[in-house]
Amino acid sequence: MAVLRFDHVSKQYPGGRAALSEVSFEVAAGEMLFLTGHSGAGKSTLLKLIHLAERPSRGTVLFNDRNLLKVRGRRVALHRREVGVVFQDHCLLTDRSVFDNVALPLVLRGLRRGEIGRRVRGVLERLGLGDRERALPAQLSAGEQQRVGIARALVGEPRLLVADEPTGNLDPTLAAEIMSLFASLPERGTSVLVASHDLGLVRRMRKRVLVLDQGRLVDDIAPEELADG
Numbered sequence: 001m002a003v004l005r006f007d008h009v010s011k012q013y014p015g016g017r018a019a020l021s022e023v024s025f026e027v028a029a030g031e032m033l034f035l036t037g038h039s040g041a042g043k044s045t046l047l048k049l050i051h052l053a054e055r056p057s058r059g060t061v062l063f064n065d066r067n068l069l070k071v072r073g074r075r076v077a078l079h080r081r082e083v084g085v086v087f088q089d090h091c092l093l094t095d096r097s098v099f100d101n102v103a104l105p106l107v108l109r110g111l112r113r114g115e116i117g118r119r120v121r122g123v124l125e126r127l128g129l130g131d132r133e134r135a136l137p138a139q140l141s142a143g144e145q146q147r148v149g150i151a152r153a154l155v156g157e158p159r160l161l162v163a164d165e166p167t168g169n170l171d172p173t174l175a176a177e178i179m180s181l182f183a184s185l186p187e188r189g190t191s192v193l194v195a196s197h198d199l200g201l202v203r204r205m206r207k208r209v210l211v212l213d214q215g216r217l218v219d220d221i222a223p224e225e226l227a228d229g
């Protein structure tokens, strides 16, 4: 079953040229794939259409067979519970502890304290942050901060995780660690779509790769077609 389907999707920003042109692809449940292309190719725009930060100008985006064009008003928040988002600059609250940062989406949803504690501690353990829950973001390394951002995206158990250049600020070893973490998510039921222009890293991961060029999807490369990096 497809968790995500783009059907002839185009996006034109007001006054700009086409950021996406006639893009069509599907992501299967439990799949991890990459989205790559030069700066300005449309990667961030494509991810924004998935978490409804932007709307397409033409075409259809289906998430779990739900037409996102019809998701409006308070349903937008419900949709976003099913899509975890990770950014390059993880946008952590600097005056809140690791625990509070990760708990935030669950607090906003009104979950009970006991349930929040159980879920937050579970995800922090999984990401190797079990002993850092009282720390403030500034007391963490860059890799740890990024893992907190990922924990916050995962704590709601989304169907799909989208990540926009999640390793852009990290050294190669940390970047590889974060990528292996992403690669472990599909077996737990979360599909993963990662935008990155780090071609070496993308190639080493041996996953499907979508290539955007000036808003067009110009290639869809299967893992077995990837050359050795």
Ligand SMILES: Nc1ncnc2c1ncn2[C@@H]1O[C@H](COP(=O)(O)OP(=O)(O)OP(=O)(O)O)[C@@H](O)[C@H]1O
Binding pocket: 013, 014, 016, 018, 019, 037, 038, 039, 040, 041, 042, 043, 044, 045, 046, 197
């Ligand atoms: N809010 C906006 N208003 C107008 N034009 C925009 C807006 N956001 C992006 N664009 C334009 O849309 C095109 C695609 O941008 P996008 O950010 O999706 O590319 P990208 O592949 O993510 O680039 P990068 O790797 O540099 O982040 C670019 O030409 C960009 O200038």
